[in-house]
Amino acid sequence: MERPDTRYALNNELAIAYQVFGQGQTDLVYMPGWISNVEAHWDIPEIATFLRRLASFTRVVVMDRRGTGCSERLAPRQAATLEEMVDDLDAVMRAAACRKTTLFAVQECAFIAMLAAATRPDRFERLILFGAAPTYRADDEVPWAWSGEEWQTVFDRWRVTNMRDIVEAYVRRYAPSLIGDPTAGRRLGTLAVLTQSPFAGEVELRRFAEIDVRGLLPVITVPTLLLHRTNDPDEPIESGRYLADHIAGATLIELPGDDGLPWIGEVEPVLDEIERAVAGEVHRRPEAERNLATIVFTDIVDSTARASEMGDAKWQSLVERHHRAVRSALGEFRGTEIDTAGDGFFAVFDGPARAVQCALTVASKVRDLGIEVRAGVHTGEVQTIDGKVGGIAVNIGARVASEAGPSEVLVTQTVKDLVAGSRLVFEDAGDHVLKGIPESRRLYRVGS
Numbered sequence: 001m002e003r004p005d006t007r008y009a010l011n012n013e014l015a016i017a018y019q020v021f022g023q024g025q026t027d028l029v030y031m032p033g034w035i036s037n038v039e040a041h042w043d044i045p046e047i048a049t050f051l052r053r054l055a056s057f058t059r060v061v062v063m064d065r066r067g068t069g070c071s072e073r074l075a076p077r078q079a080a081t082l083e084e085m086v087d088d089l090d091a092v093m094r095a096a097a098c099r100k101t102t103l104f105a106v107q108e109c110a111f112i113a114m115l116a117a118a119t120r121p122d123r124f125e126r127l128i129l130f131g132a133a134p135t136y137r138a139d140d141e142v143p144w145a146w147s148g149e150e151w152q153t154v155f156d157r158w159r160v161t162n163m164r165d166i167v168e169a170y171v172r173r174y175a176p177s178l179i180g181d182p183t184a185g186r187r188l189g190t191l192a193v194l195t196q197s198p199f200a201g202e203v204e205l206r207r208f209a210e211i212d213v214r215g216l217l218p219v220i221t222v223p224t225l226l227l228h229r230t231n232d233p234d235e236p237i238e239s240g241r242y243l244a245d246h247i248a249g250a251t252l253i254e255l256p257g258d259d260g261l262p263w264i265g266e267v268e269p270v271l272d273e274i275e276r277a278v279a280g281e282v283h284r285r286p287e288a289e290r291n292l293a294t295i296v297f298t299d300i301v302d303s304t305a306r307a308s309e310m311g312d313a314k315w316q317s318l319v320e321r322h323h324r325a326v327r328s329a330l331g332e333f334r335g336t337e338i339d340t341a342g343d344g345f346f347a348v349f350d351g352p353a354r355a356v357q358c359a360l361t362v363a364s365k366v367r368d369l370g371i372e373v374r375a376g377v378h379t380g381e382v383q384t385i386d387g388k389v390g391g392i393a394v395n396i397g398a399r400v401a402s403e404a405g406p407s408e409v410l411v412t413q414t415v416k417d418l419v420a421g422s423r424l425v426f427e428d429a430g431d432h433v434l435k436g437i438p439e440s441r442r443l444y445r446v447g448s
Contacts (some may be wrong), residue, residue: 001052003042006070007096009088016088017070018063018096022055026100026125026278029093030054030062033107033131033261036233037069037194038062039381044187050263053271060280061096063089065109067204068196076199079207081421083351085112086119091128092125094447096217102278103222103303104128106262107235108136108208115213115418117222119350126276127224130262130270131232133239135212135244135417144236151209158202163193166201174234174260180337210420214414217246219292219381224250227262234260261297280372293382293389294355294415296335298326298362298375299344306371318344325365331356340390348389352379352415356446359409376401377411377446379418392437398441401433409446416444 004021019038025364030051040073041047041062054060064071066080066088067152080088089112093101103124105113110132136250138145146154158165167189171178178184196204224247228240237254244252253273300322307315313331319342326345333354335347345362349355359375366373378400379391396412403411416426425447431440 001055006038007095008416009091011066011084011088011091011232014066014072014088016063016066016072016092018092020059020061020096021051022058022060024058024278026058026102027096027098028058028060028102028274028278029096029098030055030060030102031065031089031105031109031112032062033109035191036064036189037191038064039070039128040191040194041318043407044191044414046184046263046267049084050267050271054274057275058102061092061098062090067200068192073196074200075304075416077203079200079203080422081183081207081353082111082115082211082418083353083422086116086351087114090120090123098123099433100125102126102128103270104130104274105132106130107260111208111211111213114216114220114255115292117224118219121221121291124222126223126277127220129224129243130227131229131240131245131260132226133235134214134242136209136218137212142239142242143213144238146209154205155202158198158205160198163198164189166198167192175264176233177257177259177265179352202276206344206434207421210417214246215379216292217243218248219290220247221290223382225273226250226252227423228252228254229257229259229266229275230254231256231258232260233258251262290381290391292379293351294349294377294379294391295382295393296347296355296359296375296377297344297361297398297401298373300366300371303343303376318371321369322371323368323374325369326362329358329361329365332361346394348382352377353419353424355379356411356415356419356422356424363407363409372406374401374404374406376404376410377409377415379412379414395439396434396437399437400432400441402441403429403432403434408441411446413442414445 004019017038090229101124110129131403138147141333173186226240230237240252244250255269257266262270334351337347339346355377362438378397382389382391382393400410426444427447429443432443433440
């Protein structure tokens with residue numbers, strides 16, 4: 001097979017590199033993990049062999065996420081958000097004219113894949129995750145993940161001026177099959193250099209270390225295959241088992257080996273399982289009409305009193321200007337208006353960061369009109385029937401809004417966890433008992 005051309009998909013004028021190769025009735029979009037460069041892949045015999053085998057049974061679309069490889073590089077100290085990378089994935093799939101699509105994601109790219117599958121389930125036939133985790137931060141529920149002290153050691157390790165130091169440490173711990181093979185180690189080092197600088201790598205690691213997708217796992221309806229090496233030195237097998245327990249219908253295959261990347265070490269079992277999955281029959285959960293969405297509720301503060309003060313005609317004129325301001329913000333941040341009841345709006349978004357930014361924009365715009373709004377934002381599972389959006393997530397969003405003060409935007413823990421790296425600032429607003437909601441919720445105030 002000849003080396004494929006590198007192409008670019010545009011997402012808001014950012015160029016995302018991808019390649020297309022192979023034959024088949026289905027597509028497989030491959031998101032490599034830590035290191036990736038779609039051009040340099042073909043100079044690494046192990047990766048080239050891996051890609052050719054994938055191409056033998058499916059049409060492959062492989063991409064570099066933004067800030068890495070051949071994709072658009074980012075400004076110093078910047079890293080893409082999870083939401084932005086889902087948008088990049090969507091742009092590549094459109095540019096590559098993807099059809100029945102399997103999404104295959106490795107390591108940290110699994111976070112991207114899980115959010116994409118939860119918010120856009122109709123785009124994917126199945127999900128295959130290798131070495132995936134629900135979060136990289138340890139707590140009582142996932143004690144095997146890394147502590148803050150361990151993460152700090154990792155961050156410090158990336159603050160070097162020689163990428164070779166990082167690669168050598170990586171091989172010793174996470175790619176033992178390459179120990180004693182200096183040529184393979186050198187090739188891995190070259191690929192790492194062509195992926196990103198160590199300083200960019202540290203920033204990106206800090207962003208991934210903040211992400212927690214546990215709240216969206218029950219919402220994933222796309223058939224999911226979890227591939228995890230039992231002795232994976234990078235991500236403990238407990239993470240794969242946790243995902244299998246929390247994604248309904250997910251299948252976990254525990255594979256032999258002790259290397260962190262799928263194309264190193266015992267590769268054939270990985271490829272065999274992927275081929276079987278792609279060739280297999282798809283069985284979706286019956287709740288396929290459900291998906292993850294971010295709910296935003298806003299309403300004007302003290303609207304009744306203001307209406308009495310102003311009189312009907314002036315109040316109606318003010319409300320119309322308020323509506324125009326809100327709808328302008330919804331258009332800017334790709335929100336969908338679901339309902340408006342007098343002085344309040346209910347909208348949904350497919351990205352939590354856009355939803356929060358929209359709520360902040362609305363609060364700012366309407367202050368120029370001499371009024372204030374309160375807003376609540378929550379991400380959860382919704383069900384759409386005949387164009388109507390419902391579910392417990394909607395009720396939670398409405399209750400969160402009712403807890404907010406004038407010009408205040410409150411969000412739930414789930415929203416905060418999903419927008420890591422967005423540069424949004426959150427202040428802990430404490431636990432709140434929301435009317436009609438069984439358990440209390442930790443809320444956060446968004447800084448403007």
